[in-house]
Amino acid sequence: MDPFSAVSEELAEIHGEISDIFRALSNGFQKLEKVKDSNRQSRQLEELTEKMRECKRLIKEFDRKAKDLESRNDPDTNKMLNEKKQSMIKELNSYVALKKQYASNLENKRIDLFDGGTEGYGEDNVLLASTMTNQQLVDSGNQMMDETDQAIERKIISVSPCLWLTVQDTVNVGTETAAALKAQTEQMSWVVNVLDSIHFSIKKASQLVKELGRQVATDKCIMALLFLIVVRVIAIIIVKLVNPNNKDIKDIPGLAPPAMTRKLLWSAS
Structure with a gap:
């Protein structure tokens, strides 16, 4: 059982992944000793380099999780986590140094090859390039650019064992930042x-x-006019009922007093 399980399941999982990578690095370098071809060695070194990048990322994640748990853990547990982190860093640096050594050996082999082929082969190389097809020339150029990139990486490693990891982290951060800005x-x-x-x-x-405001205003005006008309009609009706002989008010149809009955001429006579 992983001793980190009692502290945190996440720490135990990260520690397990780091341990798996360390075993893969150990087996990879052991197999690398048996490889004689320079190109195969270069490819295997690139694969091991990628594993070391992932291991460094996991160690950083382990350290971050451990710091988050410092307030909850007792001093002995925090000390144990810190010592384990230092141990993992030390082991990773040993693989970085080993990778640097293999890269330096490959570089020396290439230099010896070029130095040995410089004298007496200049004209043959020109003739060989002149007889190559366009596709062969393109492939050769791509191979030369790949070798140049590898030489630059080896120079970075020669300056500092962990500098190439920092450069790669910077590139990854830049890529993530660009993606975040796009989103x-x-x-x-x-x-x-x-x-x-x-x-x-x-x-x-x-x-x-x-x-709607204009319509409401229009409706209000119409209702006000109707109200005035109704009030006027009611007032005329009241006045007529109170004073039916008032001549100043015109009769309202239907409310006028009954007309005088006309007498027939024969009855009058």
Whole structure:
């Protein structure tokens, strides 16, 4: 059972991944000693380098998790975690130094090869290039660029064993930052589109409110006129009922007093 399981399941999982990588690095360097071909050695060194990058990332993650748990752990546990971190860093640095040694040996082999082939082979090399096809020339150029990149990496390693890891981390951070900025730009574009839609909706709503206001004002005027007419009619009816002989008020159809009955001529006579 992993001793880190009692502290944190995450720490135990990270420690297990680091241990697996260390075993893979140990087996990889043992196999590398048996490889004689320089190109195969270069490819295997690149694979081992990638594993070391992943191991460094996991060690950083282990340290971050351990610091998050410092307040909950007792001093002995924190001391044990710190010692384990230092031990893993030391083991990783040993593999980095071993990788540097193999890279230096490969570089020396290439230098010896070029030095041995410089004298007496210049014209043959020119003739060989002149007889190569376009595809062969392209492949040769790509191989030379790959070798140049590897030489640059070896120079970085020669300056500091861990500098190449820092450079790679910087490149990874730059890539992640660019992706985050792109996502934020797309999100801002979406927000701008939403704001434009909201602005258009508010403008449309304002126009509808104005039209409704005008309609309400018109309806109020009509109702006021109708109210005045009704009031006037009621007033005339009241006045007529109170004073039917008032000549100043015209008769309202249907409310006028009955007309005088006409007498026939024969009855009058």
